[in-house]
Amino acid sequence: MSRLQSVTVPLIEPIQFGSETITELTLKRVKFKHLRQIPDLQHITTDELGHLIERISGQPKAVIDELDGEDLDAISEHLAKILPAGR
Numbered sequence: 001m002s003r004l005q006s007v008t009v010p011l012i013e014p015i016q017f018g019s020e021t022i023t024e025l026t027l028k029r030v031k032f033k034h035l036r037q038i039p040d041l042q043h044i045t046t047d048e049l050g051h052l053i054e055r056i057s058g059q060p061k062a063v064i065d066e067l068d069g070e071d072l073d074a075i076s077e078h079l080a081k082i083l084p085a086g087r
Contacts, residue, residue, distance in 0.1 A: 005029060009075055013068035017060075025057045025075065030082055041083055049076070 008026045015022040034055045035041070038048045053064050053075060067075070 007078055009071070009078060011068070011071045012074075013071060015063055015066045017063050017066075022059070022063060025053075025059060025071075027053075027075070027078065028056045028058075030056055030079070035083075049079075052079070 006026050006028050008024050010024045011022065030052075034052060038044055038052065044052075050061070050064050053059075053067075054061055057064070
């Protein structure tokens with residue numbers, strides 16, 4: 001079985017960032033270093049979610065802040081599948 005290294009999530013609503021139009025986000029595999037500042041994975045805050053998406057996508061906060069609600073839902077669904085279950 002091959003391991004998923006990253007996933008590309010197409011954006012329903014592209015984001016204009018300077019002269020660049022971002023039409024998708026590529027999310028790296030989540031590692032412990034990405035989760036270190038999240039104390040409770042079962043109750044992740046919106047700020048923690050934003051920081052996590054920044055870290056695994058490599059995109060700056062200004063881009064993540066412009067995510068459309070539907071795009072955030074799609075990214076959150078992906079993250080729910082790959083994040084370790086809280087204990």
